[in-house]
Amino acid sequence: MRSRIYTIISGHFKSWYRSKSNIFWTIAFPLLLIVLFGAIFGSGSTKFDLYVQNQDLVANAPTSLSQGYVNNLTSTGAFSLHMVAAEQTDPITYVKNDAQLHNRGQRLLVIPLGFQTTLNTTHQANIQLYMDQSDQASASLAGIVNAATVSYAARLSPTADNVSVQQVGIVTKNIRYIDFFIPGVIGMTLLTTGVFGAVNTNGRYRELKIIKKLATTPLSKIEWILGMVGYQMILATISLVVILFFGYAIFGVTATIDIYTVGLVVAASLLFPGIGMVLANFVKEAESADAAANAITFPMMFLAGTFWPRETLPDIMKVIANFMPLTYVNDGLRDALIYAEPAQALTNTLIALGLAAFFIVLGSVLMNWKEE
Amino acid sequence: MSDNLPAPLPGQSGKVVQVDKLSKKYGDNVAVNDISFSLTKGEVFAFLGPNGAGKTTTVEILECLRNPTGGQARVLGYDVSKRSDQAEIRKRIGVLPQDFNAIDRLTVRENINYFGAMFKHQLDADKLIELVDLKDKRDEQFKKLSGGLKQRVGLAVSLVNDPDVVFLDEPTTGLDPRARRDVWGVIERLKSQGKTVFLTTHYMDEAEFLADIVSIIDHGQIIASGTPDQLIDAHGGKKTLIIRDAGEEGLKQLPQGLPKAELRNAGDIAIPLHNGELTNILMSIAQSPLHDKEIEVRRPTLDDVFLNLTGRRVSEEGN
Numbered sequence: 001m002r003s004r005i006y007t008i009i010s011g012h013f014k015s016w017y018r019s020k021s022n023i024f025w026t027i028a029f030p031l032l033l034i035v036l037f038g039a040i041f042g043s044g045s046t047k048f049d050l051y052v053q054n055q056d057l058v059a060n061a062p063t064s065l066s067q068g069y070v071n072n073l074t075s076t077g078a079f080s081l082h083m084v085a086a087e088q089t090d091p092i093t094y095v096k097n098d099a100q101l102h103n104r105g106q107r108l109l110v111i112p113l114g115f116q117t118t119l120n121t122t123h124q125a126n127i128q129l130y131m132d133q134s135d136q137a138s139a140s141l142a143g144i145v146n147a148a149t150v151s152y153a154a155r156l157s158p159t160a161d162n163v164s165v166q167q168v169g170i171v172t173k174n175i176r177y178i179d180f181f182i183p184g185v186i187g188m189t190l191l192t193t194g195v196f197g198a199v200n201t202n203g204r205y206r207e208l209k210i211i212k213k214l215a216t217t218p219l220s221k222i223e224w225i226l227g228m229v230g231y232q233m234i235l236a237t238i239s240l241v242v243i244l245f246f247g248y249a250i251f252g253v254t255a256t257i258d259i260y261t262v263g264l265v266v267a268a269s270l271l272f273p274g275i276g277m278v279l280a281n282f283v284k285e286a287e288s289a290d291a292a293a294n295a296i297t298f299p300m301m302f303l304a305g306t307f308w309p310r311e312t313l314p315d316i317m318k319v320i321a322n323f324m325p326l327t328y329v330n331d332g333l334r335d336a337l338i339y340a341e342p343a344q345a346l347t348n349t350l351i352a353l354g355l356a357a358f359f360i361v362l363g364s365v366l367m368n369w370k371e372e
Numbered sequence: 373m374s375d376n377l378p379a380p381l382p383g384q385s386g387k388v389v390q391v392d393k394l395s396k397k398y399g400d401n402v403a404v405n406d407i408s409f410s411l412t413k414g415e416v417f418a419f420l421g422p423n424g425a426g427k428t429t430t431v432e433i434l435e436c437l438r439n440p441t442g443g444q445a446r447v448l449g450y451d452v453s454k455r456s457d458q459a460e461i462r463k464r465i466g467v468l469p470q471d472f473n474a475i476d477r478l479t480v481r482e483n484i485n486y487f488g489a490m491f492k493h494q495l496d497a498d499k500l501i502e503l504v505d506l507k508d509k510r511d512e513q514f515k516k517l518s519g520g521l522k523q524r525v526g527l528a529v530s531l532v533n534d535p536d537v538v539f540l541d542e543p544t545t546g547l548d549p550r551a552r553r554d555v556w557g558v559i560e561r562l563k564s565q566g567k568t569v570f571l572t573t574h575y576m577d578e579a580e581f582l583a584d585i586v587s588i589i590d591h592g593q594i595i596a597s598g599t600p601d602q603l604i605d606a607h608g609g610k611k612t613l614i615i616r617d618a619g620e621e622g623l624k625q626l627p628q629g630l631p632k633a634e635l636r637n638a639g640d641i642a643i644p645l646h647n648g649e650l651t652n653i654l655m656s657i658a659q660s661p662l663h664d665k666e667i668e669v670r671r672p673t674l675d676d677v678f679l680n681l682t683g684r685r686v687s688e689e690g691n
Contacts, residue, residue: 004489007485015477219490
C-alpha cells in the first residue's frame, strides 16, 4: 500500500516539476507577487506618518482652532498626515489595519470634541497622541508634535501653556505590509495548488481514462486520495520554505515555523484538494472544472485577507469572508509565522483542520472511482 | 509470463470468462440485454459491433467497473458482482480502456512502472517495452509520442501485471492504418504467447484478422457468434467474382447465361458465385470482350455478415 501511495506521489511530483507552467504558478508567481506588492506598498517615506482624527466638528466641518492646529502640524513639513473620519468609533483599530495595509507607522493623534470650546472658555485643551513606545521613531515624532503644539499655543496666547499633548501608549507589533502579505501569499499558493491540483488531476485524469485504468487495478480510492494529499503536502512545504526564504532574503521578514504552521500545512493539504475534488465531481469536464476552480479561488483570494486586512473590507464582505476556508488558513499562518500568537494560531489551525476533515471526506465520498 | 489460473469454482468449466444472461439497464435504457458467451484460455475473443451496441458496458462489467442489473458474469472463476471476488479479479486482469492515455509527462518506462506499482508483482518494464517494440522511445515522455505509439504504451501498461486475461477496449480506434497494423502485431504476439484476449472493436477486418471467436453485438444483444469462418459461411453470403473497371459498357458485354450481375461503385461488375460455377464463368468471360479485364474472386467478409444480419454497414467511425 505504501509503495502505491509513494508511486502516486512521485508520479504527480514528476509531472509537476516537468511542467514549466506548474513551476511558474507554484513558485515564480507567488515570488513575483511578493516583489510587486512589496515594491508598491513597501516604499518608505522620509516624513513621519501620522494619522489624525479631528473630532472637533461643528456642522460636519472642523472648528477653526482645530483646523488651525492641523494646519500647523502640516506646516512643519515633518509629517505625512492621514485623516481619520470623525465618525470612526474605533480609530485605534482602524489605524492599526490601515497602517499595516499601507506600510505606515501606527500613530494616531486625536483632537477631541470640544477642543475649540474648551480652549476658548478655559484656555486649556488636551490632545491625545497614541503611539507605540517601542516604535523607534516615537521619541522623535513626539518631540516634533510637542514642538508644533507649543508653537501653535504660543500663537494663541503668550503664556504658551494652554495646549498640552497627552501621550498614550498603544501596543503595535511593528508589522509591515510585507510581513502581513507573505503569509497571505503562502495561503494563496496552498489554495491554488490544492484546488487546481485536485481539479486537474481528477478532471483531466478522468478524461484521459487514467482513473478508469487505475480503478481496474488493486489500487483503492483511499490510496489514490492519500497519494494526492501527500503530493500536496510536499508542494505546500516547498512553497512555504521558498516563500519564507525569499521574504527573509529580500525583505528581511522573519517568521517562526512552529507546530501550528505544520498543522496548517497539513490542513491546507487536505482542505483545498478536498474542495477541488468536490468541484471535479460536480463539473465533469476538465475545462469547466478549471473555470469553476477559478470562480471559487479568486473571490477567496481577495476576500480572505490575502492582500489586505479583512477589517478594511465593507461589512457584508467581512461576513462573507468568515465563511471562506482560506480566511482561517491565512489568519492561522499569520498568527503562527509572524504575530507569534499561539492561542489564536491554535484556534485557526483547529478550524482549518475541521474544515479540512469535512471537505476531504465529502470529496472522497463524492469522487466516482467506478463508472456507475 | 505465468499461466496460473485459479482453481475453477464449483459449477465452472475452467472458462476464463463466463457470461450468462447478463443485462445492464440505465433507467429504461437497456444497454446490455440478456447476453451469454464464454472465453476459453488462450483464445482471442472479439466483441464486434457498432458504437453504442453495448460492448464497452459489457467489458466494464467484466472489469468490475460497473455492476450488472441482471444475469451473472465470472472472470477467472470469480463473480464480478461480489466485492470480495472483485479484488481477486483486479489482481489478475489487464485492462486497456477505450481512449486511454498514460500520464503525459512521465516517460514510457516511468508510465509502465507507475501502473505496475499498483500490483504486487509486475513484469520487467524493459521486457514489455521490447514486446511492444518501443525500445527507442522508452525515455520519451508520453505526450511526445504519436497516437500509434501511445496505444502501444497502453498495451504494455495493460500487460504489466502479467494478467491471465487482457481486456482491450477498441484498441485501434482513431489510429491510421499503419499504426493499426502495428497494434495488431502486438496482439498477435500476445496470442502466440497463449494470452487470453478479450477485444472489443467496430472494425470488421480487425476482428476477422485477430480473433479466434467473434460475437457480434447490436442494440445490446448478441446476434451471432462463432469463428470468423463460421460466421462468414453462415451469414456472409456467396463469394463474388469481380471484373474491375468494366463499367456500364462491360455489363452489356457480359456473355449470356451468367448469374445476375450488378455494377458496383468504381465501375466494378460483381457476379455472385454458386458452387462449381467459377470455371465455367471464367471460361465464358475469357471468350468475351472483357477477357483483358482484371478479375478477382472476393470472399465475403464480416462486413457482409453484419450487413446480412442487420441490414446496415458499420462506418469507419463505428456508427
